[in-house]
Amino acid sequence: MIKNAIVVGAGIVGLATARALTYKGYQVKIIERSDKAVGASIRNFGMVWPIGQPAGLQFELAMRSKYIWQEIADKAGIWYHEAGSIHTAYNNEEWVVIQELYEIFKSEGRNVELLNKEGVIQRYPEVNAENLLGALYSGTETIVNSRFAIPAIADYLQSTLNIQIEFGKSVLHVENNLVYTTDKVYEADLVIICNGADFETLYPAIFQAQSITKCKLQMMRFKHRAPDYNIGTSLCGGLSLTHYDSFKAAPSLDKLKERYKSELPDYVSNGIHVMVSQNNLGELTVGDSHHYGLTHDPFDEAEINSLILKYLKGFCNIQDWELQQTWNGTYAKLTNGASHFFQQVEKNVYVFNGLGGCGMTLSFATAEMVLESI
Ligand SMILES: Cc1cc2nc3c(=O)[nH]c(=O)nc-3n(C[C@H](O)[C@H](O)[C@H](O)COP(=O)(O)OP(=O)(O)OC[C@H]3O[C@@H](n4cnc5c(N)ncnc54)[C@H](O)[C@@H]3O)c2cc1C
Numbered sequence: 576m577i578k579n580a581i582v583v584g585a586g587i588v589g590l591a592t593a594r595a596l597t598y599k600g601y602q603v604k605i606i607e608r609s610d611k612a613v614g615a616s617i618r619n620f621g622m623v624w625p626i627g628q629p630a631g632l633q634f635e636l637a638m639r640s641k642y643i644w645q646e647i648a649d650k651a652g653i654w655y656h657e658a659g660s661i662h663t664a665y666n667n668e669e670w671v672v673i674q675e676l677y678e679i680f681k682s683e684g685r686n687v688e689l690l691n692k693e694g695v696i697q698r699y700p701e702v703n704a705e706n707l708l709g710a711l712y713s714g715t716e717t718i719v720n721s722r723f724a725i726p727a728i729a730d731y732l733q734s735t736l737n738i739q740i741e742f743g744k745s746v747l748h749v750e751n752n753l754v755y756t757t758d759k760v761y762e763a764d765l766v767i768i769c770n771g772a773d774f775e776t777l778y779p780a781i782f783q784a785q786s787i788t789k790c791k792l793q794m795m796r797f798k799h800r801a802p803d804y805n806i807g808t809s810l811c812g813g814l815s816l817t818h819y820d821s822f823k824a825a826p827s828l829d830k831l832k833e834r835y836k837s838e839l840p841d842y843v844s845n846g847i848h849v850m851v852s853q854n855n856l857g858e859l860t861v862g863d864s865h866h867y868g869l870t871h872d873p874f875d876e877a878e879i880n881s882l883i884l885k886y887l888k889g890f891c892n893i894q895d896w897e898l899q900q901t902w903n904g905t906y907a908k909l910t911n912g913a914s915h916f917f918q919q920v921e922k923n924v925y926v927f928n929g930l931g932g933c934g935m936t937l938s939f940a941t942a943e944m945v946l947e948s949i
Contacts, residue, residue: 577602578764581754583746583777584608586616589769590728591938592927593738594643595946601765603738605729606756608745612725614771615934618794618904620852620860621721622809624936626660626713627819630683633914634821637933639940641717651731653724654855660716660809661695662816663702663709663890668831669813670708675825676816677711686714701806701892716809720854721935746770749777752923765949768926772905778920786911787929791871793879793903794862797896804895806853812890814839814848842886845879849886859896861887865932867908875903906931917945925949 578601582593585607593603623644625637648655664670677689688711695702695710702710732738741756748755749766772789774782816822817832836843846865853859864879880901887893909916909929914937916929927945930937 579604580765580767581606581761581763582767582769583749583754584769584771585612585729585740585742586614586769586771587725587934587938588616588771588927588930588942590725590732591942592767592769592946593732594736594939595942596765596767597732597736597738598943599946599949603736604761604763605732605738605740606744606746606754606761607740607742610743612729615904615906616725616771617722618902619721619935620794620809620850620862621719621724621854622850622852622935623655623717623719624660624819624933625715626685627821627933628936629821629824633937634683634685636940636944637936638715639943640937641715643939644717644719647728647731648719648724650735651727653727653731654720655724656718656855657714658716658718658808658852659712659714660811661690661699661702661710661712662811662813663695663707664813665706665708665889666813666834667708668827668834669816671827672816672822672825672831673709673711675827676822679824680711680713688712688714699807699810702810703888703890703892707890712808718809718852718854719935720856746777749921749924751921764923766924768920768924769928770926771928772907774907774928778926781918781920781926785916785929786909787916788867788908788910789869789871789905790908790931791866791903791905792863793875793883794860794901795880795883795898796900797859797861797893798857798899799859800895800897802857804857806851806859806891809850809852810891811850812848812886814842814886815850818848841882845882847879847882847886849883849890851887851891858899867910871905875901906934908932915941915945
């Protein structure tokens, strides 16, 4: 007999879980509180970002997830761009870290290149040449346009994998395979809760016992006046070298962090590192800051956006960029260094959460992996 499963939440984690359950033979229903996904999964850069993942399992999960993204996108007509990425260096400490990472990543077999100043400018003329020393190019990064990709994946799962999605319905309570919603009680053989940053509502005690918090990020979107303006790749400044786990492998990273602490204290205290991705509409998504805690001020700080823009100007020519939108997003973040958590909370009820700033990069393959144990 076919078993049925209910997934709570239609963000990327819920969608990836539903997909993986279908391939395990379950008939799947997703229940999503909002009329469409409006959480972290549509508020991000759309960066599928293997370069940020450490060698071994995490990098493999990122590459497998990227493959699944592309497979779904090709089938469903979803836009993506294998844009790659560059991390730029404008001082000696950044340049040393980048050279160290290049050697490490090359020895791991990653698709990386070390570009000198001329090499960067030749390929990416929008990068600011003044004081530029060089950059680390990586060929593994892909950009999706999350606002459109996430609903399109939901459509694809419904039309192609026969997954049902009930939007606009809150799950109020789960108990013994019974899922209580606003208007109906559903029964399932398996329930997986993928409720993202809203982790206080269902099984609050389980979450309270986790090393979990929330991270709020401020973001901006620009458009260039010229319709064919193209930055060519995803651009990152040196501060991003302090952000991703894979970069911890560089022996000189601590020295670089010390420099930032003394030269850029406002950036360090607001968790700011600056990246730009460009989508199929020509829009330039720019961010971001990182503030941690269970309750966040709902308002955006103009000062933080100014800091981000000031730093951006250091590595990118932003003349004629027009601000289109600003927003913030929040994701659930584990504070114990783990990449996710997947835990049984009752017979046949599990929670899957905590992918932090890497949900777009890791969800598809991580969902497959965690479900292997069921
Ligand atoms: C600004 C920003 C930039 C980011 N950039 C990147 C990036 O470039 N690359 C990357 O890999 N990651 C990035 N991330 C991280 C990534 O977006 C998250 O890891 C991921 O979206 C988390 O997915 P999720 O499904 O857990 O959460 P969400 O997308 O928030 O989805 C959770 C869903 O559960 C629903 N829900 C909650 N409770 C209930 C309930 N009781 N009943 C029914 N439905 C419920 C919510 O309505 C919501 O739709 C970024 C995040 C942010 C905020």
